[in-house]
Amino acid sequence: MEAKAFPMNSGDGAYSYTKNSYYQRAASYAVKEMLEEAIAEKFDVTSLSSSSNTIRIADLGCSVGPNTFITMQNLIESMERKCHSQDRTNMPEFHLFFNDHASNDFNTLFSSLPPGRHYFAAGVPGSFHGRLFPKSSLHFVHSSYALHWLSKVPEDLLDKSSPAWNKGRIHCKNASEQVANAYANQFAKDMEVFLVARADEIAVGGMMVVIMPAHPEGDRPSQSMARVALDFIEQSFVDMVKVGSISEAELDSFNLPLYSPSLKEMTQLVQSNGCFSIESMELTDPLSKIVCPLNIRALVMHLRAALEGIFTKHFGSEIIDELFERTLDKFAELSSRFESCCGQQDTQLFLVLKRK
Amino acid sequence: MEAKAFPMNSGDGAYSYTKNSYYQRAASYAVKEMLEEAIAEKFDVTSLSSSSNTIRIADLGCSVGPNTFITMQNLIESMERKCHSQDRTNMPEFHLFFNDHASNDFNTLFSSLPPGRHYFAAGVPGSFHGRLFPKSSLHFVHSSYALHWLSKVPEDLLDKSSPAWNKGRIHCKNASEQVANAYANQFAKDMEVFLVARADEIAVGGMMVVIMPAHPEGDRPSQSMARVALDFIEQSFVDMVKVGSISEAELDSFNLPLYSPSLKEMTQLVQSNGCFSIESMELTDPLSKIVCPLNIRALVMHLRAALEGIFTKHFGSEIIDELFERTLDKFAELSSRFESCCGQQDTQLFLVLKRK
Known part of the structure; x- marks a missing residue:
């Protein structure tokens, strides 16, 4: 079954990081x-850099690269092109702040900074659910695939007496x-805490671009790829309870702190911040831009790369191999359900805000 | 002999980091x-923070703490006191940049940042022998015990045909x-490269404080504690060549990239930068402020903490224990020479510069 389900699998090389960040790239x-x-x-860019001839840019939730470097490079080139188009003779200098939690591997990030870069680089440890920079000090903020991580699991989900107790599930999908x-x-x-902090930090006229999973108005989509993937993981956990690999209580007390809002929710949150x-x-x-059929094994490796840490923390590292093997089997068994989503799901929000 | 030479030695606890950073503290x-x-x-502080209400401070060569945090805390408290004394109602915000080489352990630095700190923190990887920050963006630069590390060993020292070939020695002392x-x-x-970069980065009126080893005018002191310590290490290496622990060629090709200038040299370098x-x-x-007699073992542990990395790189890690045991023995044998320096050597430069 494995050979049939994963025709693009071409050996160990296929599981390298490069291959596993294919979807992200x-x-x-x-x-x-x-x-x-x-x-x-x-x-x-001209009016924002007028006082200090410096543009300060932050990437919030940057992880360890290389995607953050590629995006930051694009950003700066776009700004330089804009300056050229305005016939500016003196280019601004760019000060880049790479932010993530203090537990992020900044040593790896710093040792892989691109040589010959056109910017000054700094690392900023800490949660973006709070202030990280002085008032009005930033001109451009970028955050990609970070804001869908909640600051914590909603407490009600773990309270057996609450109607929001999420027994037997790991997420709000299907719940x-x-x-x-x-x-x-x-x-x-x-988001409120995030927007209040950013409103303090971003200078008037400054821009913020947020990229994250989202879905259309009022719709909780039944067929999005992310939903199907979470379903498969959840079903694998349920199976693992059945065979005794994990206990029912362990599953009941786990919820993924991930959320994808609707466009309407995002609009309301931005407007209410004001x-x-x-x-x-x-x-x-x-x-x-990806041609179907998908490389399912690579996609599961990608899910594993993103979620292994949080699963290990709750369930221990010994269940991880079994979990993702079971998840891979689900994908193989139910590939038709999954492949029907391919190429027809608008699930990535690209939001451009400007500080009033 | 060991008991006699190290009366303050009180067991394993005495070799903890806390004890080993006693001299530094x-x-x-x-x-x-x-x-x-x-x-x-x-x-x-008032005029420097007038445009953005932010004071930007850099600690160049900060290492991993905790000394950098203690010093930065003192700095900020001094600046806050100054604001209070001027009856300022709105305190400036402080943006702190902790700089060291990209190979510094920033993960440790970031995870030990003091909670409840009154500043925004960032890490800046890279050599201070070059630009690290945008033009005129800093208001205060601090650098303690970092500038005595040369950017490289002078090439002539390794050239057998040069009159500056430093055969059998590890430093310029005695050479x-x-x-x-x-x-x-x-x-x-x-220093020229350093001052040119800092002149670019520090706003007019901004301050730079440099703390480093130095010695009085025109004098190459024969009795400073650092010189005696380096002598002991050098003699230990020579002994190790004699017994075959390292080869003559290995010793001849090693030189410590450390230098302590005279006040006259520093003055001339600052003036020539202009x-x-x-x-x-x-x-x-x-x-x-340290009472003699010194704790010699602690001092050698301190030397080891500072120099082990550079010795390991050239000679390999297997010679390190022998080197510092031999160095400790030298201290014990020749303690009178060493102790005569105690409390009567002005070897620490405290230099305050202001950007014109």
Whole structure:
């Protein structure tokens, strides 16, 4: 069955990091043009750099690279092009701040900074659910695939007496209205804190671009690829309870702190904060440039790379191999359900805000 | 002999980091008052923070803490006191940049940042022998015990055909005039590059405080503690060649890239750069507050903590234990020579510069 299900699997080399970040990179190519357009049309590099001749840029939730370096390089080139088009003779200097939690591997990030880069680099440890920079000190903030991580699991999900107790599930997909609301409320609180902090830090006229999973108005999509993938993982956990690999209590007490909002929710949260104008809000298919059929094994490796840490923390490292083997089997058994999503799902939000 | 030579040695606990940074901390206590005075008298916090209400501070060569955190805390408290004394109602925000080579352990630095700190923290990887920050973006630069590390070993020292070939020695102390000149020239080049970069980065009126080993005018002191310590290490290496632990060629091809200038040299280098005024230049005894007799074993542990990395790189890790055991024996045998230096050597430069 394995050979049949994974025709693109060509040996150990296929599991390298390069292969495992294929989907991520595909998504960032799709974003590149939108980012260039936002800067060309709406980022006033000249007036923002007028006082100090410096543009300060932060990447919030940068991880360890190389995607952050590629994106930052694109950003700076777009800004330099804009300066050239305005016949500026003195280019601004660029000060880049790479932010992630203090537990991020900044040593790896720093040792892989691109040589010959056109910017001054700094690392900023700490949660973006709080202040990280002095007032009005930033001109451009970028955050890609970071804001869907909630600051914590909503407490009600773990309370057996609450209607939002999320027994036997790891997420709000497929779950009750109460569970979905608990997730939505936590996301709303997190976004409020995030927007208040960024409103303090971003200078008037400065821009913020947020890229994250989202879905259309009022819709909790049943067929998105992310939902199907989470379903498969959840079903694998349920099977593992059945065979005794993990206990029921362990599963009941685990919930993934991940959330993808609707466009309507995001719009309301930005408007209720009141400090930013929405310059652009697009939902696109992050995988539109990938040819089907998908390399399922690579996709599961990618899920593992993203989620292994959080599963290990709760369940221990000894269950990880079994979990992802079972998940891979689900993908293989139910590949038709999964492949039907390919190329027809707009699940990536590209949001451009400007500090009023 | 060991018991006699190391009366203060009280077991394993004495070799902890806390004990091994005793001399360093003693030196930083001595500096604390001088730093407070420099800020109170000569740092114009109000005018420097007038445009952005932010004071940007860099610690160049910060290592992993905790000394950098203690010093930065003192700095900020001094600046806050100055604001209070000027009846300022709105305190500036402080943005701190911790700099060291990219190979420094920033993960450790970031995970030990003091909770409840009154500043925004960032890490800046890279050599301070080059630009690290945008133009005129810093208001205060601090560098303690970092500038005595040369950017490289002067090349002539390794050239057998050069009069500056430093055969059988690891440093310019005790060496020929040509060797001393090669070291001095390298330091002059490094300081020039350093001052040019800092002149770009520090705003007009901004301050730079440099703390490093130095010695009085025109004098190459024969009795300073650092010199005696280096002598002991050098003699240990020579002994190790004799017994075959290392080869003659290995010793001949090694030189420590460390240099301590005279006050006259420093003055000339600052003046020749031309961008900074010398506000204060003091030579003090960094160990004046330590009661003799010294804890020799702790001092050797301290030397080992500072130099093990560079020795390992050239000679391999297997010679390190022998080297420092032999060095400890030298200290024990020749303790009178060493102890005669105690409390009567002004070898720590405290230099206050202001960007013109």
